[in-house]
Amino acid sequence: MSQRIECSRRTCRWTGRESELSEVLDPKYAAKSLTVYNRVCPKCGCDSYYQLPEPIITERVEHANALIKVIAEHGRKFFDHKGALATLELDKRGRVWVVDEYTKARVYTHYRGHWYGFNHGGTLRDLVCAMRDYIVKGKQLSIEWIAPTRWNPDNGDIWGYGKEAAAAVRAAAAQLPIIKQGEQA
Ligand SMILES: [Zn+2]
Structure with a gap:
């Protein structure tokens, strides 16, 4: 390459x-x-x-990117732009970056200010931060992160995936090692 x-x-x-x-x-x-x-x-x-040096991909980085893939395969296909997916990676200092699928900018996920080049809003930024913490600390994500319904499923999911796609993305995500097991999908 x-x-x-x-x-x-x-x-x-x-x-x-x-x-x-x-x-x-x-x-x-x-x-x-x-x-x-x-x-x-x-x-x-x-x-x-x-x-740029080659990205450092560890097992936990792969787990996080597997979640991105599942999210990109359902509903409104967040993190997918014409078949190109967002990817997470580590640098040699152990810091996590996300390469945005749309802008192709490499965004530093530990930055507290505005994420220049990140084409999503706060909900998905928070999700990326949760994936970052999994990569760095091994802290698994609750299934509640995926197409959240905010307590009442009848109100729909806040991602706007719709009832069926939201259920499907949750069921697929629940199988992944990044998601805490033993919770209802
Ligand atoms: Zn340029």
């Missing part, structure tokens, strides 16, 4: 592979009728980026 890179533009932070960069004509040379291509960020067109 080609080198992993991150766009250096602070408001973009596209994360991907060198092979995914776009090739554009360099305007400096085009003026002289020479065809010289620049490799640029496919999201913002910036030609400045830096190398």
